[in-house]
Amino acid sequence: xxxxxxxxxxxxxxxxxxxxxxxxxxxxxxxxxxxxxxxxxxxxxxxxxxxxxxxxxxxxxxxxxxxxxxxxxxxxxxxxxxxxxxxxxxxxxxxxxxxxxxxxxxxxxxxxxxxxxxxxxxxxxxxxxxxxxxxxxxxxxxxxxxxxxx
Amino acid sequence: xxxxxxxxxxxxxxxxxxxxxxxxxxxxxxxxxxxxxxxxxxxxxxxxxxxxxxxxxxxxxxxxxxxxxxxxxxxxxxxxxxxxxxxxxxxxxxxxxxxxxxxxxxxxxxxxxxxxxxxxxxxxxxxx
Numbered sequence: 001x002x003x004x005x006x007x008x009x010x011x012x013x014x015x016x017x018x019x020x021x022x023x024x025x026x027x028x029x030x031x032x033x034x035x036x037x038x039x040x041x042x043x044x045x046x047x048x049x050x051x052x053x054x055x056x057x058x059x060x061x062x063x064x065x066x067x068x069x070x071x072x073x074x075x076x077x078x079x080x081x082x083x084x085x086x087x088x089x090x091x092x093x094x095x096x097x098x099x100x101x102x103x104x105x106x107x108x109x110x111x112x113x114x115x116x117x118x119x120x121x122x123x124x125x126x127x128x129x130x131x132x133x134x135x136x137x138x139x140x141x142x143x144x145x146x147x148x149x150x
Numbered sequence: 151x152x153x154x155x156x157x158x159x160x161x162x163x164x165x166x167x168x169x170x171x172x173x174x175x176x177x178x179x180x181x182x183x184x185x186x187x188x189x190x191x192x193x194x195x196x197x198x199x200x201x202x203x204x205x206x207x208x209x210x211x212x213x214x215x216x217x218x219x220x221x222x223x224x225x226x227x228x229x230x231x232x233x234x235x236x237x238x239x240x241x242x243x244x245x246x247x248x249x250x251x252x253x254x255x256x257x258x259x260x261x262x263x264x265x266x267x268x269x270x271x272x273x274x275x276x277x278x
Contacts, residue, residue: 039217045216075267099260
């Protein structure tokens with residue numbers, strides 16, 4: 001008898017065979033246009049802010065805040081997860097995915113209370129993003145001092 | 151409307167295409183590797199920070215606007231850009247202040263709206 005669970009290698013092949021082939025072209029197409037659309041919405045908001053006389057940096061911050069707020073509430077209403085299933089990386093990679101990654105686990109662990117449940121689990125995915133992002137910025141800043149100070 | 155007339159439609163098209171392509175890279179990582187979404191987000195932010203630190207990401211922002219700033223690579227690049235700019239103003243101290251300062255709006259919004267949205271949401275009852 002050929003048992004697929006015999007070795008690690010066999011098992012890995014067995015899983016690959018059994019798991020459904022994800023239609024990568026279709027996924028990429030959906031990710032492309034949804035991701036592009038989210039960025040375009042951001043661009044229109046940024047243009048509107050600049051039209052109102054705002055600076056570029058402030059306009060970018062407003063875009064982030066609005067997109068994050070929208071994604072957070074759409075996740076709360078369980079709409080964003082449906083978009084995510086359809087668009088994959090198209091909704092994950094824009095800043096909306098960051099907001100979604102905060103709200104999703106927070107809702108799931110709501111039963112554990114508002115402090116450790118919601119307040120703590122909010123950062124299961126966003127935490128690593130902030131740890132690596134901020135650490136990278138500190139290291140880059142330290143490296144930059146050699147070029148500025150010297 | 152005057153605002154619509156002032157819109158740069160070619161810029162919007164570039165934004166759409168570049169933003170879309172960055173998402174395709176993410177989709178390929180999801181489909182072709184076994185990386186979890188958390189790891190993919192971390193990879194994107196860190197890559198953006200490194201490209202921002204090297205001064206390369208700003209060319210993409212000049213070209214595509216929000217197509218480059220809205221994806222998480224833009225978040226990373228913004229952290230790096232903030233750190234470098236603050237270092238120019240206040241030296242080594244700036245390395246610790248600049249990054250978070252530049253992205254404070256996004257981080258605070260994510261924490262605040264994230265908590266608020268979680269409060270109003272009803273937890274799903276899992277069907278077995």
